[in-house]
Amino acid sequence: MIVVLKPGTPNLEIEQLTQEFQSQGLNPEKIVGKHKVVIGLVGDTADLDPLQLRELSPWIEQVLRVEKPFKRASRDYRHGEASTVTVTTPGGSVAIGEHQSLVVVAGPCSVENEAMIIETAQRVKAAGAHFLRGGAYKPRTSPYAFQGHGESALELLAAARQASGLGIITEVMDTADVEKVAAIADVLQVGARNMQNFALLKKVGAQDKPVLLKRGMSATIEEWLMAAEYVLAAGNPNVILCERGIRTFDRQYARNTLDLSAIPVLRSLTHLPIMIDPSHGTGRAEYVPAMAMAAIAAGTDALMIEVHPHPAKALSDGPQSLSPQQFDQLMPQLAVLGKAMNRWPQPAAAMI
The missing domain is CATH 3.30.70.1140 (Phospho-2-dehydro-3-deoxyheptonate aldolase; domain 1)
Structure with missing residues (x-):
């Protein structure tokens, strides 16, 4: 009520x-x-x-x-107004929301070594990104795949932040790791596989860093919003929703099906900011530019794009990663559409 x-x-x-x-x-x-x-x-x-x-x-x-089961996440809860999540970074405060300029998050799937993560951070910063993404802890389908370097990789992310001035977004997988991840990250990511890890949702909801909540691979929109409700109910009002593709029938040509219809649906249901991840959403680097531009046209508030200095040598998700050169070429294309949608920083409207 x-x-x-x-x-x-x-x-x-x-x-x-x-x-x-x-x-x-x-x-x-x-x-x-x-x-x-x-x-x-x-x-x-x-x-x-x-x-x-x-x-x-x-x-x-x-x-x-408020008739909807997701009370705090409902747009009705704010009487129809959108909320803005403001993140304090070394370079200034970045505002993410419906009435803000588009925010770009870029970086590798996982942190491999210091030289690699610092080089990537500097390259994506120079191209116009606001945040560096990079996994210290990586959930993988196979127990034999690279799982990330863990706590030592958090120190490398801190070094990349110092070298670039970018904010850091990284995933937390376990309740035991929330405090150590929050000590480094500016935004804590809850990945698709943990969208309904309710103990983890409560834990990240009890701390004050913003939370990026990715949609589960087979989750309905209501299940996704109810997961966000756990974070909000625990006391953390700063939640960003990230659509990263859902599992459908055809996985031969794309890794997932990027559900861009989620943008207008979410806009009508919730006040929370929306991010689109076209890298995981397609699994193919060649599809990322088209889906990123389509997401801007559909009204996304932010984009998350995987960038790796040498995608062919990446320890995880190389096929969906852009090279720094490809990211350099993509950003001006995004700027054209972003300006047409009145969502592009002029020159840095997202910085306050």
């Missing part, structure tokens, strides 16, 4: 309403929008009468029930 307050509602009135809702056993959450303040009521609201609640104050404009 949400309580929509009239424009100009005094802070004292908001505090008094908050105390009143708390006295009724509810957990009120104040949400400051562009034009209005909304109080989200979390708890047992089934027996509450919206008309009676409106009588509590002349400053209450509306009382609405």
Whole structure:
């Protein structure tokens, strides 16, 4: 249930309403929008009468029930307004959201060595990326495949951040690793295989770094949003949704099916920012540019693109990785479409 307050509602009135809702056993959450303040009521609201609640104050404009099971993730919870996730990086704050400039995340699937990750970071930064992605811990289908260097790779990501000034996005796979990953990463990624690892979702929700939540390989949109709800319910409001392709029938020509229809669907259902990963979504480097541009046209807030100095020698996901030269060529193409969509930094509108 949400309580929509009239424009100009005094802070004292908001505090008094908050105390009143708390006295009724509810957990009120104040949400400051562009034009209005909304109080989200979390708890047992089934027996509450919206008309009676409106009588509590002349400053209450509306009382609405949130019918969707994903309460906090629902767009209704913010009275239709989109949320922005602002990430503090060495180079400044980067804002990710529906009304912000497009954000680009680039880097290798996994961190292989110091020279490789620093070279990649510097190259993608020079091309215009805002974040470096790179896996320290890698979930792999085969137990014999490269699993990442683990904790030592986190130190290499820290070195790459210092050398490039980019923010760092890296995956956390285990609740035991959340604190050490959060000490280095600017954004914690929960991968597709862990989308419904509820213990992990609660753990990343209990810390304050933003969370990038990838869609599970066979997850419905509602299951994905309910996973986001776990993070939000644990207290972390900064969640970014990442579509990275789902498993369908034909895997001969593409690794996954990139569900670009998820962008308008999510836009209607949730206030959370949206990222598209065309690298995992297709599994083929030659398809990445087309899908990246299609994602911008469809309205994505961010892109995640795999870049490796030598894709043919990559320890993981080489076939879907662009070389730095290919990334250099792609970014101006993305800029043309991004400017047409009024979503491209001019020169750095995403930096605040």
